[in-house]
Amino acid sequence: MAVVTLLGVAQDGGRPQPGCKRQCCQGLTEKDRRSPVSLGIETSKGMTLLVEATRDLGRQLRLIENPSIDHLLITHAHLGHVDGLGLFGRETMSARNIQLHCSPSMQALVEATPAWNQLLKQNVFEFSAFPRVEIDDVVIEFIQVPHRAELSDMHAIIIRGETSSILFLPDHDTWDETLSAYRCNSVRGFLEKFDIDVALLDGTFWSGGELKGRDMSVVPHPTVEESLRRLGHRRDGDPEIFFIHLNHTNPLYNSDSDESKQLRESGWSIGFESQEFIL
Numbered sequence: 402m403a404v405v406t407l408l409g410v411a412q413d414g415g416r417p418q419p420g421c422k423r424q425c426c427q428g429l430t431e432k433d434r435r436s437p438v439s440l441g442i443e444t445s446k447g448m449t450l451l452v453e454a455t456r457d458l459g460r461q462l463r464l465i466e467n468p469s470i471d472h473l474l475i476t477h478a479h480l481g482h483v484d485g486l487g488l489f490g491r492e493t494m495s496a497r498n499i500q501l502h503c504s505p506s507m508q509a510l511v512e513a514t515p516a517w518n519q520l521l522k523q524n525v526f527e528f529s530a531f532p533r534v535e536i537d538d539v540v541i542e543f544i545q546v547p548h549r550a551e552l553s554d555m556h557a558i559i560i561r562g563e564t565s566s567i568l569f570l571p572d573h574d575t576w577d578e579t580l581s582a583y584r585c586n587s588v589r590g591f592l593e594k595f596d597i598d599v600a601l602l603d604g605t606f607w608s609g610g611e612l613k614g615r616d617m618s619v620v621p622h623p624t625v626e627e628s629l630r631r632l633g634h635r636r637d638g639d640p641e642i643f644f645i646h647l648n649h650t651n652p653l654y655n656s657d658s659d660e661s662k663q664l665r666e667s668g669w670s671i672g673f674e675s676q677e678f679i680l
Contacts, residue, residue, distance in 0.1 A: 403539045403562045403680040404443045408461040409436035410645045410672045412605050413481025415457065418649040425650050435654075435674065437481035438571045438646045440601075441465035442560060444537035450474060452558060452569060454485040464675050470496065472536060473526070474543075475503040477572065478510055478552035486517055489525050500529035504543065507553040532556070538563055539680065544595070546570065547578040549621070562680020565598040571646040572603055574621040576631060588631045589639070597640050599678055602628065604644025604653065604671065607660050611650040622646075625653065625664070635668025643672035 409415075416435040417426035436457035442450035443466060450472040455461065462468035470489075476482055489496040503511070508528055511517045520526050532543035540561040548555035557570040573579045576588065585591040592600055605622040625644055632642070644653065644664070652658040653671050664671065 402564065403445055403537070405560060405567055405678040405680060406441040406443075406465050407601070407643075407645070407672050407674060407676040407678075408439040408441050408464050409453075409455060409457060410647055410674055411435040411437050411481075412646050412648040413437050413479055414649060415481070416647075416649045416654065421649055423650070425654070433654075435647070436461055440560075440569060442539060443467060444539050446537040448472070448537055450536065450539070450541075452476070453482045454489070455481055456484045456488075458485040458488045470499055472500045472502060472529070472534070474534075474541060474558060475501070475507055476558060476569070477504075477548065477550075477555040478507055479549075479572065482571075486511075486520065490520050491523065496525050498524060499526050501526040502529050502531050502534055502541070502543075504531060504545070504554055504556055506550075510553050545582075546573040547575070547582060548573050559595055559597070560680065565678070565680055566596055567678055567680070568592065568595065568597045568600045568602075570600065570602050572605075572622065574623075576623045576627065588628065592640050600640050600642045601645045601672055602642055603646050604628075604651065605646050605648050607651050607653060611648065625651075625660075629664070629667055629669070632667070632669065634666075639668075642669045643676075644669070645672045647671065 415437050417429050437455040439455050439461050440452035448471045449467045451470045452474045534541035542559040543556040546555055546557050555572055560567045580591055585594055603622055604625045607625045647653055652660040
């Protein structure tokens, strides 16, 4: 069976975040470090798929059995999801013929960005199937969700295997908009609509007051507090839910925090790096 490995759980800036002088980033050791969100997928026939290209690519590839990437899937163009694209080029990995799966707007951005277009000319990447991809025993489905689209649109990714399915939804603006886009009345209804067994959900901020001195409306994400209000406690038959894409300010990084205790008591969890899911 195919295996999915969670390679990063942090928001685009990672943890600690560059330039942060707040207590949340002080005194951290190597074991406290977290990479931006990414997934590794190993098919039963040995193909390797990577979701997102982060600056921590080297660290993340050491978490999977086969670090030679055959397919790369990109959700959108925000910094932490794409700033590792250049690492596949001549200066580092010198990769060849990686199948790149992304939306037409993301493809247009790659073609229009000189450094990334050079990777196309060097045959590092070639655009491939979208929005549905079948690779060995894995089926990939891209579904568009509302999120800041300054550079490209945003697509969540559903990964289906022989026995289970995983939703990778690291970013979206609001639950109201996402649910409305698919005519769903609840988060449970949304997950049921797509037959999801494991959901990796946007957990960027615990609450609305984390970015002191900044207007959080310019970086909209549903808070974990809101998600928990919508979900309530986990019920029999519910999918597993793991929150990912945690901003460096998020108190869920502290397993002893009241917020972490509330999450556990609700029956939900946060994802952890190297966590594996069998498809």
